[in-house]
Amino acid sequence: xxxxxxxxxxxxxxxxxxxxxxxxxxxxxxxxxxxxxxxxxxxxxxxxxxxxxxxxxxxxxxxxxxxxxxxxxxxxxxxxxxxxxxxxxxxxxxxxxxxxxxxxxxxxxxxxxxxxxxxxxxxxxxxxxxxxxxxxxxxxxxxxxxxxxxxxxxxxxxxxxxxxxxxxxxxxxxxxxxxxxxxxxxxxxxxxxxxxxxxxxxxxxxxxxxxxxxxxxxxxxxxxxxxxxxxxxxxxxxxxxxxxxxxxxxxxxxxxxxxxxxxxxxxxxxxxxxxxxxxxxxxxxxxxxxxxxxxxxxxxxxxxxxxxxxxxxxxxxxxxxxxxxxxxxxxxxxxxxxxxxxxxxxxxxxxxxxxxxxxxxxxxxxxxxxxxxxxxxxxxxxxxxxxxxxxxxxxxxxxxxxxxxxxxxxxxxxxxxxxxxxxxxxxxxxxxxxxxxxxxxxxxxxxxxxxxxxxxx
Amino acid sequence: xxxxxxxxxxxxxxxxxxxxxxxxxxxxxxxxxxxxxxxxxxxxxxxxxxxxxxxxxxxxxxxxxxxxxxxxxxxxxxxxxxxxxxxxxxxxxxxxxxxxxxxxxxxxxxxxxxxxxxxxxxxxxxxxxxxxxxxxxxxxxxxxxxxxxxxxxxxxxxxxxxxxxxxxxxxxxxxxxxxxxxxxxxxxxxxxxxxxxxxxxxxxxxxxxxxxxxxxxxxxxxxxxxxxxxxxxxxxxxxxxxxxxxxxxxxxxxxxxxxxxxxxxxxxxxxxxxxxxxxxxxxxxxxxxxxxxxxxxxxxxxxxxxxxxxxxxxxxxxxxxxxxxxxxxxxxxxxxxxxxxxxxxxxxxxxxxxxxxxxxxxxxxxxxxxxxxxxxxxxxxxxxxxxxxxxxxxxxxxxxxxxxxxxxxxxxxxxxxxxxxxxxxxxxxxxxxxxxxxxxxxxxxxxxxxxxxxxxx
Numbered sequence: 046x047x048x049x050x051x052x053x054x055x056x057x058x059x060x061x062x063x064x065x066x067x068x069x070x071x072x073x074x075x076x077x078x079x080x081x082x083x084x085x086x087x088x089x090x091x092x093x094x095x096x097x098x099x100x101x102x103x104x105x106x107x108x109x110x111x112x113x114x115x116x117x118x119x120x121x122x123x124x125x126x127x128x129x130x131x132x133x134x135x136x137x138x139x140x141x142x143x144x145x146x147x148x149x150x151x152x153x154x155x156x157x158x159x160x161x162x163x164x165x166x167x168x169x170x171x172x173x174x175x176x177x178x179x180x181x182x183x184x185x186x187x188x189x190x191x192x193x194x195x196x197x198x199x200x201x202x203x204x205x206x207x208x209x210x211x212x213x214x215x216x217x218x219x220x221x222x223x224x225x226x227x228x229x230x231x232x233x234x235x236x237x238x239x240x241x242x243x244x245x246x247x248x249x250x251x252x253x254x255x256x257x258x259x260x261x262x263x264x265x266x267x268x269x270x271x272x273x274x275x276x277x278x279x280x281x282x283x284x285x286x287x288x289x290x291x292x293x294x295x296x297x298x299x300x301x302x303x304x305x306x307x308x309x310x311x312x313x314x315x316x317x318x319x320x321x322x323x324x325x326x327x328x329x330x331x332x333x334x335x336x337x338x339x340x341x342x343x344x345x346x347x348x349x350x351x352x353x354x355x356x357x358x359x360x361x362x363x364x365x366x367x368x369x370x371x372x373x374x375x376x377x378x379x380x381x382x383x384x385x386x387x388x389x390x391x392x393x394x395x396x397x398x399x400x401x402x403x404x405x406x407x408x409x410x411x412x413x414x415x416x417x418x419x420x421x422x423x424x425x426x427x428x429x430x431x432x433x434x435x436x437x438x439x440x441x442x443x444x445x446x447x448x449x450x451x452x453x454x455x456x457x458x459x460x461x462x463x464x465x466x467x468x469x470x471x472x473x474x475x476x477x478x479x480x481x482x483x484x485x486x487x488x489x490x491x492x493x494x495x496x497x498x499x500x501x502x
Numbered sequence: 503x504x505x506x507x508x509x510x511x512x513x514x515x516x517x518x519x520x521x522x523x524x525x526x527x528x529x530x531x532x533x534x535x536x537x538x539x540x541x542x543x544x545x546x547x548x549x550x551x552x553x554x555x556x557x558x559x560x561x562x563x564x565x566x567x568x569x570x571x572x573x574x575x576x577x578x579x580x581x582x583x584x585x586x587x588x589x590x591x592x593x594x595x596x597x598x599x600x601x602x603x604x605x606x607x608x609x610x611x612x613x614x615x616x617x618x619x620x621x622x623x624x625x626x627x628x629x630x631x632x633x634x635x636x637x638x639x640x641x642x643x644x645x646x647x648x649x650x651x652x653x654x655x656x657x658x659x660x661x662x663x664x665x666x667x668x669x670x671x672x673x674x675x676x677x678x679x680x681x682x683x684x685x686x687x688x689x690x691x692x693x694x695x696x697x698x699x700x701x702x703x704x705x706x707x708x709x710x711x712x713x714x715x716x717x718x719x720x721x722x723x724x725x726x727x728x729x730x731x732x733x734x735x736x737x738x739x740x741x742x743x744x745x746x747x748x749x750x751x752x753x754x755x756x757x758x759x760x761x762x763x764x765x766x767x768x769x770x771x772x773x774x775x776x777x778x779x780x781x782x783x784x785x786x787x788x789x790x791x792x793x794x795x796x797x798x799x800x801x802x803x804x805x806x807x808x809x810x811x812x813x814x815x816x817x818x819x820x821x822x823x824x825x826x827x828x829x830x831x832x833x834x835x836x837x838x839x840x841x842x843x844x845x846x847x848x849x850x851x852x853x854x855x856x857x858x859x860x861x862x863x864x865x866x867x868x869x870x871x872x873x874x875x876x877x878x879x880x881x882x883x884x885x886x887x888x889x890x891x892x893x894x895x896x897x898x899x900x901x902x903x904x905x906x907x908x909x910x911x912x913x914x915x916x917x918x919x920x921x922x923x924x925x926x927x928x929x930x931x932x933x934x935x936x937x938x939x940x941x942x943x944x945x946x947x948x949x950x951x952x953x954x955x956x957x958x959x
Contacts, residue, residue: 051515052581058508124509125593125884136582136656154611156886156921198881199593218675218926222886224933225877420682424655427582429613429679464613466923469675476681 052135054297056128062292063115065285067104068323069395070111071330074402076281076394077369079105080356085500088366096263096274096365097282100171104282113285115167122166122199126155127289131297132461136425138445145448147441148303149461150294150321151428156222159386159431159463160317161192161277164286168275169196169204178271179203183233183258185212186385187219188431188463189277194226205272207233207261211252212385219467233258240264240362254378255388256361263364278314279359279368279393287320290460295324298458305336307444309459311436312340312349312407313386315393321460322405329404339444340396340407341436343415344484346379348372348392349400349407351490356500357391367498370397373485374493380483382412383471386433390493408440411482415439416475419465431463432471509592511754513585519749520572522742524561525780526852527568528787531859533738533851534826536562537813542957545823553720553822554739555730557628561739570742572624579623579656583612584746588754589918593882595902602905604898605760606918607751607778608885613679616843616888616920617774618649618734621743625732626653635728636660640690640715642669643842644676645888645920646734651683661685662729664692664718667710669842676924690715697721697819711835712845713818720821735771736816736825736850744777747917752781755915762793764901766916768893769797769806769864770843772850778917779862786861796901797853797864798893800872801941803836805829805849806857806864808947813957814848824955827854830942831950837940839869840928843890847950865897868939872896873932876922888920889928 069075078087093102104113115123134147152160172180179202184190190206197204206228213220213232223230233253234241238261244251251257259276266274277283298305308325310318318340328334340349348371358375359365372391373379379388392400399405412432419435421442422428430438437459444457465472474480526532535544550559561570572580591604609617629637636659641647647663654661663685670677670689680687690710691698695718701708708714716733723731734740755762765782767775775797785791797806805828815832816822829848830836836845849857856862869889876892878899879885887895894916901914922929931937 053515055512058510121592122884135578156880156884156923158923195881195884199884217930218923221926221930221933222923225880225886225929227881423613423682424652424684427579427613427652427656429682466613466615466675466679469678472682473674473678476678 048301050133050301053130053132054301055130056293056297058124060296061120061123061128062289064112065115066288066292066323066327067107067111067113067285068326069108069281071327072398074398075108076398079366079368080500082358082363082366085367096266098171098175098177098273100175101168101282104285105280116170119166119170126162128293129154131294134426137422140421140425141442141445141449143445143449144452144454145445146454146456147445148456148458150290150458151461152290153428153431153461153464157188157192157195158466159188159192160287160290160320161189162195163289164277164283164316165192165196167286169193169200169202172273173200173202177273179205180273180275181205181207181262181265182275182277183207183255183262185209185255185388187212187216187467188386190228190230191219191222192277193275194223194228197228198226204228205265206230207235207258209233209253209255209258215470216467233261235261238264254361259360260362260364278316279389279391281393281395283316284319284323284393284395287316288323290317290320291322291324294321294458303456305458306455307337307339307457309339309341309437309440309457311387311433311460311462312342312392312396313433314389315396317460317462319393319396326399326404338405339440340400340405341440342407342409343382343384343387343436344409344411344482345382346373346388347409348390350409353494354397354401355497357497359391367500368394370394371400373490374497376496377493383468383474384412384432384436387436410436410439413480413482416480418442428461429465430461431465432468434462437461505758507590507758510587510589511758512587513750513754515581517753518577518580518585519746521569522572523745523749523780523784524564524568524570524742525783526565526738528784529855531855532565533855536823536825537957539815539820539823542824553723553731555628555632555634558625558739561742562737573627576623576627583619585750586611588751591883594879597878597882598899598902598906600902600906601909601911602902603911603913604902605913605915607747608918609747610885610918610921614645614649614652615923616645616649617744617747617777618646619652620746621734621740621773622649622653624743626650626657626659629730630657630659634730636662637730637732638662638719638723639732639734640664640712640719642666642712642845644669644673644924645843647685647687648676648679649734650732651680651685654685655683662722663687664690664715666690666712666715672927673924690718692718695721711818716817717819717821735773736846736848738850738852740773741776741780741850741852744773745780747774747777748779748781751778751915760913762915763912764794764796764914766796766798766894766897766914768844768890768917768919769799769849769853770890771846772853774917774919776850776853783856783861795862796897797857797862798897799864799866800839800841800844800893801866801868801939802839803830803845804866805847807866810951811854811858812954814954816848824957825851827851828857830947831954833953834950840925840931841869841889841893844893867893867896870937870939873937875899885918886922887918888922889925891919894918
């Protein structure tokens with residue numbers, strides 16, 4: 046007898062994955078190696094360990110080990126908010142009148158409000174285990190900084206966050222959450238670092254950028270004894286930790302005999318999408334199953350749909366390693382959209398390679414349409430979604446409406462990465478009918494592409 | 503073999519209660535009847551139905567029916583966020599080094615951020631079923647207004663919220679959540695109602711009060727065809743709906759053979775506490791079990807610990823029915839604490855009567871201590887709690903530390919009513935060391951008591 050599918054599929058605690066899955070191990074053609082920004086040669090473990098914790102550097106470079114054990118301490122932390130629910134969107138289906146079945150994996154049920162916590166606790170744990178005093182990082186919209194603050198508070202590790210100055214001023218509440226968790230939050234560019242002082246002198250009154258904040262955080266890490274730098278997206282180590290999203294999703298679907306047809310995720314740096322799709326892509330790579338996978342990106346920052354596949358700097362400050370990725374160019378400055386988490390010029394090298402191999406497709410959407418979808422979803426499913434997550438909602442609704450036309454009953458699964466409780470300025474703009482859309486011109490992109498570094502391996 | 507207790511005890515969907523429990527039915531000495539504010543006589547069903555929906559008026563007055571069926575439509579809505587988890591606070595226990603076992607029932611896993619949604623959907627449902635066009639209400643801090651907006655959006659019912667002007671201006675994000683859910687939010691006092699215009703004329707530039715907002719909402723309800731007024735706390739109908747908190751808690755504890763020793767809840771109007779304790783008090787009334795029950799209130803607004811047990815108006819505008827309750831007097835104006843949800847002069851008549859009968863004890867705590875407890879909890883349990891909920895945390899920690907001294911292993915259960923994501927101004931004050939405590943003097947209270955209405959039945 047077929048089990049009735051509940052609104053929320055909760056796994057038992059003992060069903061929570063005991064290992065992360067490294068999809069690179071099953072890829073025949075691997076993502077390209079990251080490069081040392083000074084030598085432009087593949088970076089060594091030793092070089093990388095100067096910036097990152099040793100174990101994280103090891104994870105970053107390992108493209109052959111398929112499974113990594115999740116340490117018990119991290120699993121204990123995960124238990125505070127995991128397994129996260131896979132929800133059947135019964136109410137949304139009814140509202141749309143679609144024969145499709147819609148499921149979403151909700152990662153917003155924790156105070157950081159997003160999936161970022163999955164990697165934050167892992168990175169903080171390895172830093173603690175290495176005997177470090179603390180970690181430094183940057184944050185734009187603030188999800189990553191909040192997640193890292195929570196993880197560090199739990200492990201009693203010092204946490205220094207360089208927050209892009211305009212966010213620091215416009216999102217005081219995000220800042221206060223971090224402070225409540227004991228983090229030191231500094232508006233960037235600051236006068237605490239050499240690079241910060243230099244930028245402040247060059248551009249008096251600047252409101253900062255993610256690139257600048259990264260540079261400050263890296264400088265702070267390497268100039269303090271017992272500190273390392275950590276990062277919340279793009280890196281393959283982050284995708285590895287985020288694979289827990291996909292592993293849980295797959296276990297929950299399997300439990301009820303549901304075969305996903307379409308899997309959808311929003312894509313900024315690629316950490317959530319990469320994590321969600323990893324085990325499914327693994328099946329595709331082994332010829333065990335087939336899925337339609339859709340990466341959804343903002344039309345204002347379309348790295349997959351309009352970028353080029355090339356080596357580029359991961360940061361505008363050019364202090365981080367270079368990665369081969371679909372990129373708009375590290376000098377590209379995305380418009381001030383309300384999806385801060387998707388305002389990144391490039392895409393994780395793993396997702397980029399999967400896209401290049403045709404295993405992942407991509408679509409771009411405009412933000413006003415995204416907020417319409419978000420509002421509809423909030424009303425019928427009772428969760429006010431983050432603007433980033435709402436990109437996936439928009440395409441899930443589009444796909445469900447296609448099913449309505451064709452009469453096909455597909456299983457659509459999407460990642461609901463987080464909540465929008467700290468994004469009310471964006472919702473206010475939307476409620477007041479004052480939201481605008483911006484799509485970069487081909488000329489703008491061409492200018493940025495021209496500045497890509499010349500790399501010859 | 504004893505089952506190992508997981509971090510989170512999730513009930514299956516089919517274990518969610520099918521009926522609400524009306525504790526009044528099992529009380530030998532019932533709570534006193536509410537009175538018509540004009541005649542000062544017990545209010546009739548007919549009189550009450552002019553303000554409230556008929557079914558809600560019926561529930562309000564019924565003190566003999568022990569169980570009310572939860573309609574399927576409401577149960578379907580509940581499924582979006584219920585059953586809510588009962589969490590074993592393993593990390594907090596470890597941090598405190600206590601032999602006590604601490605459990606909390608978490609009601610913040612929904613966008614309204616609190617337990618208020620449990621009653622909002624019930625009240626909106628009965629309004630819809632009666633064929634009404636919409637409902638009106640007031641909101642102070644905003645939790646109740648948000649919950650009602652969500653419920654109305656789901657049922658396609660018009661929702662008009664009068665929001666205390668100072669909150670409207672200081673909490674623009676709460677306001678925007680309501681607007682995103684389609685509610686019309688009006689700062690109170692407004693120029694839309696007679697009472698609003700009168701107050702504006704009398705006190706130009708006033709920033710409003712809950713009492714005034716209630717009066718405006720009631721006027722708006724009775725002056726529009728097809729509208730009724732709804733209220734988020736204090737009323738016995740609200741406690742009835744909130745009994746789902748206690749019923750789920752009891753089922754979860756029973757499932758693992760856990761016998762609660764101490765049950766703790768914060769108490770403003772009493773809706774959360776009353777709902778949490780109902781089934782446990784029911785057992786006490788039938789002599790089946792014994793529990794220590796602690797109501798925690800702010801020292802700035804101590805209705806149980808320093809109030810008198812008397813008939814009083816439920817609102818400062820004196821348009822709502824009178825209830826016999828522990829009260830500081832409806833003319834008492836609590837200091838501007840950061841726990842808006844606990845700034846109410848009186849206590850639900852059910853909780854008041856249980857307190858008077860000695861089944862419930864009470865304790866008052868100061869807000870700086872409450873925020874210290876909140877911060878500690880956030881760091882180890884990963885949830886940033888609402889200031890209101892943190893009153894219960896504070897006393898749960900106190901009790902757990904007592905166990906540490908005595909070596910006794912008690913089972914402490916408390917209600918974690920909601921999250922503090924919209925309370926960051928309060929946390930900022932705390933982070934900056936600028937939080938103050940205020941305790942009313944005996945003289946202040948005596949002045950307010952002197953103004954209590956003279957009621958002779």
